[in-house]
Amino acid sequence: MNHLNINLNPIYNILFAPKVAFKDIFDRKDKHLFILIIVGCIWHTFNNATNYNSNARLWTSLIVSILISCLIGWVFLLAYSAVISWLAKLNGGSGSVRSTFTVMAWSFFPGFIGILLYLLVISIFGSDVIKNSTAIGYLDVIRSILLIINGLLNIWSLFILVTGIIYVHQISVWRAILVIAIPFVAMLLIFSLLTLI
Structure with a gap:
């Protein structure tokens, strides 16, 4: 039973007590960053799936988008971590x-729930539920609920990120939000500006 608690504690803490979780993560020199970033890229792709054309092959589009997102995601996260770290030092x-990058990776943890939710909804209602469509019906209601839940998961992710930035940089809440x-x-x-050109 103790072994089970040890395994579940980091999951519980990152979701409900991120400050405690980050202390544990940095004490243990956690090695799960690669998986978390992949989860973040997949979650991001599903979040943008409502922009896909309703005639497109959903799974082909998703797989290509996930691969592109994962390749670009690493560079973006490193650059974003560097900028946040620099602003935090100011x-x-x-x-x-590195510690900022670790925090950013762990902020994707709610993405596990987001991905499972998308897969569950697609398995029950079909792929049309997340495709961009002008048709009005029960799928629109399901899509709206899905967007609301994912919005809440994004807020949760942001909370983890802010808490982590406060922890690693030892700055106030408002300064963390600012950076x-x-x-x-x-x-x-x-x-x-680029879209206007």
Whole structure:
């Protein structure tokens, strides 16, 4: 029974007590980053699946998108971690790029729930439930519920990220939110400007 508790504690903690979880993660020098980043890429792909054309082959589109997302995701996460770490240091933070990268990877943990949810919904209602469609019906209600639940999982993911940045950089909540938000807003502005060109 003790062995089971030891195995389940990190999962429970990252979901419900991330500060405790991060202490344990950094004490143990956790090795699960690769799996977590893959989960994050798959989850991100499913979250964007509603943009797919309703006539496209869903699974082919998803597999190609996941592969591209995983290749680009590593570079993006490293760059984002470096920027967050630099901004945190400007705000009195003491963490490293590596520790920031670890926090970002673990913030994808709710993605496990998101992926299972998508697979469950697709297995019950078919792939049309997550395809972009102009048709109105019960699938729209299911799709809306799915989007709301995933929105909550994204908020949960953000909470884990903020808590982790506070832990590794030893900065306040507001400074942690600021250093996470600045690069995100900057990227949105850049992409918005690029679409206007």
